[in-house]
Amino acid sequence: MLYREVGQFKTTYAADMAVFPIRQDRIGILAMVAIAAVGVPLVANDFVLTSIMIPGLIFTLAAIGLNILTGYAGQISLGTGAFMGVGAYAAYKLANAFPEVNILVWIVTSGVFSAMIGVVFGLPSLRIKGLYLAVTTLAAQFFLEWCFVRIGWLTDYSSSGAIEAVRRSLAGMPITGPEAEPLTRYFVVLALVIGLTWVTSNLVHGRIGRTWMMVRDMDIAAELMGVRLLPAKLLAFAVSSYLAGVAGAMMVFFWLGAAEPSxxxxxxxxQVLFMVIIGGLGSLLGSWLGAAFIWALPVVLKFAPGLVGIEIASATVEHLNSMIVGALIIFFLIVEPHGLARLWAVTKQKLRVWPFPW
Amino acid sequence: MDLLASIFVDPFLRMAGNPTFLTQVVWEGFVSGILYALVALGFVLIYKASGVFNFAQGIMMVFAALALVGLAEMGMPAWGALVAAVGVMLILAIGIERLVLRPLVNQPDIILLMATIGLTRFLVGLGEMVFGGEPKVMITEGLGIPTGVVRVPLFGKFLILKEIDITAAVVAVLMVGFLAVFFARTKIGRALRAVADDHQAALSVGISLERIWVIVWFAAGIVALVTGIMWGARSQVSFDLEVIALKALPVLILGGFTSVPGAIVGGLVIGIGEKVGEIYWGRLLGGGIESWLAYLIALGFLLYRPQGLFGEKIIERV
Known part of the structure; x- marks a missing residue:
């Protein structure tokens, strides 16, 4: 009964085209943000913050990045991990080279570098399509991974080959490095991810997003209708790699603290591809749901047996985990190939007409 | 100038200077190429018959080999374990068809691809839980695979050929020959080709798609088992072999998804190309380029022919 749009009249075209045209949705989204910003910090302990919330948010951003490319522009990519790596290494180099500049600036800038690399590896997409394109991005994945290992300059010739998050502060509070409180890091990550989601949302709901969707649905038809494929596809690669790069930088600086090329x-x-598919291709909400689901599921599975009082060896849990995640992915694909986002849309429709069947 | 010489002249001089070593390198590449080709063959079989891009082929290979070794470790005689492993692959084929393919029929490519990636995760978990995660040694003796070394005199030096590699090459050739005859001469083979050509037309003349899919997945499982035995005998049986499955992707893409000869040629090109590249050009870049050279070779070919060397021409209509 709560979910009715009766009486909500739209008097302008802009109101009709809004991202959340229904008042309940707007209230709902504000409530979610409020819960994330106020509720979670009040109840969550450090463990929940560092092992569920922060990585979950970072993966959300990576999933949004991949969703731009695969879900909106229809180009399959298996190189997200490497593009995240480019962002991480770029942020590391920049933060060390210019320590006086605020780290947040470098986190946001680092994506530009992965965007440039992404554009280079996106060039073949003009000629190679579909699953064949996957090999291009795989080439990116393995080539960049090799670069991270072999090019010592990227790690400042550190003997371990790993990059570490240096200690940097914002307004006197350490936000990266070992001294940073989980809560501080959580707030920074939350702000960045929500901000970038908002930017992306505007992007995909506008002219650029429509161009991408035209290219996805059929690129030849789009070309005939006046879409220039080269800028459209490359822009998708750039934006996608940018978001992945920022996610990678955040992964090292706000979550792991240090990372090896592997x-x-x-x-x-x-993993990111799973999030996108399970969440729903071509849906920002899907990226959030998918990332939350794929990230939280193994954590829950790990601790669920202990909670119900069954003792299982940790190795067995690991294997069971892998099996259950695999089986659940197949199950979800069978039940709803369009992902959690579609499931939510169906639920919403049901809520609107409740208690009637239609 | 020095750089150009070190790229375009020196490697060839080194090749010409030591032809025995070059032959050795090409042979090593040839053997791994053949094994890549076998993995790719499994992909092609399934892709042709069911349009599924089976990412799990590599894991099926590891799983089959693991089942074989695991069962032998549990006290089965080697040949008994082999039969049992074949049985496992049959059960797997039936299970996949029933639980994964049938409900997902007519879904877009990427969904089917994701389902097989899900299957990969499932099989990794299952394999490690049942047979244990630590690397195992392939039961070469029990299966009668020779492990010695043959020395062949060539250009005044000796070429060292592992018997295991020779066996792998022979088995691979036999298997490809057997599959070719099977496709060309038997009733099931004809049905398989019909399904590959056109699902609906095949259905309308009374070919059971479900049965064909089980057969194809089983055939791919057998290919996986043979490949697994060979790779396992060359190194060890563990889930690290999964990397080979990823190597099979450029092979597949080079040859075209739908072409059996393409898989074989692609495998050889990639296998020999990456070995020769690593040995003769790798040091210019600091080594280890084997991990991505295959993809780069495939990419180069793709830019020239977007459907792969032997793939069907992609015709797009609006």
């Missing part, structure tokens, strides 16, 4: 391996790419 952290940006192919499994990371797949």
């Amino acid at each position: 952290a940006f391996g192919i499994s990371l790419s797949f």
Whole structure:
């Protein structure tokens, strides 16, 4: 009964085209933000913050990045992990080279570098399509990973080959490095992710987003209708890699604290791809839901047996985890190939007409 | 100038200076190429018959080999374990068709691809839970695979060929021959080709798609088992072999998704190309370029022919 749009008249075209045209949705989204900004910090302990909330948010951003490319522009990419790596290494180099500049500036700038790399690897997409394109992005994945290992300059020739988050402050509070409180890091990550989601939302709801969707649905038709494929596809690669790069930089600076090249391996790419597919291709909400689901599920599975009082060896839990995640992915694809976002849309429709079937 | 010489002249001089070593390198590349080709063959079989891009092929290979070794470790005689492993692959094929393919019929490519990635995760978990995660040694003796070394005199030096590699090459050739005959001469093979050509037309003349899919996945499983035995005998049986599955992707893409000869040629090009590249040009870049050279070679070919060397021409209509 709460979810009715009766009586909400729209008097302008802008109001009709709004991202959230229904008042309840607007209230709902504000409530979610309020919960994330106020509720979670009040109840969550450090463990929940560092192992669920912060990585979950960072993966959300990476998933949004991939969703731009795969979900909106229709170009399959298996190189997200490497693009995240480019962002992380760029942020590391910049933060060390210019310590006086605020770290947040470098986190946001780092994405520009991965965007440039992304554009280079996006060039073949004009000629190579569909699953064949996956190999291009795989080439990016393995080539960049090799660069992270072999080019010592990227890690300032550190003997371990790892990059570490240096200590940097914002308004006197340490926000990165070992001294930073989880809560501070959580707020920074939350602000960045929400901000970038908002920017992306405007992007995909506007002319650029429509161009991408035209290219996705059929690029030849789009070309005939006057879309220039080269800028459209490359822009998708650039924006996608930018978001992935920022996510990668955040991953090192706000979550892991230090990372080796293997952290940006192919499994990371797949994990992000899972989030996008399970969440729903071509949906920002889907990226949020998918990231939350794929990230939280293993954590929950890990601790669920202990809570119900069953003792299982940790190795077995790990294997069971892998099996259950795999099976659930297949299950979700069968039940709803369009992902959690579609599931939510269906639920909303049901709520609107409740208690009637239609 | 020095740089150009070190790229375009020196490697060839080194090749010409030591032809025995060059042959050795090409042979090593040839053997791994053949094994890449076998993994790619499994992909092609499934892609042709069901339009599924089976990412799990590499894991099926590891899983099959793991089942074989695991069962042998549990006390089965080697040949018994082999039969049992074949049985496992049959059960797997039936299970996949029932639980994954049938409900997902007619979905877009990427959804099916994701489903097989999900399957990969599932099989990794299952394999590690049942047979243990630590690397295992392939039961080469029990299966009668020779492990010795043959020395062949060539250009005044000796070429060292591992018997295991020779066996792998022979088995691969036999298997490809067998599959070719199977496709060309048997009733099931004809049905398979019909399904690959046109699903609906095949259905309308009374070919059961479900049965064909089970057969194809089973055939791919057998290919996976053979490949797994060979790779396992060359190194060890563990989920690290998964990387080979990713190597099979450029092979597949080079040859075209739908072409069996393409898979074989692609495998050889990639296998030999990456070995020769690593040995003769790798040091210019500091080594280790084997990890991405395959993708770069495939990319180069793709830019020239976007559908792969032997793929069907992609015709797009609005």
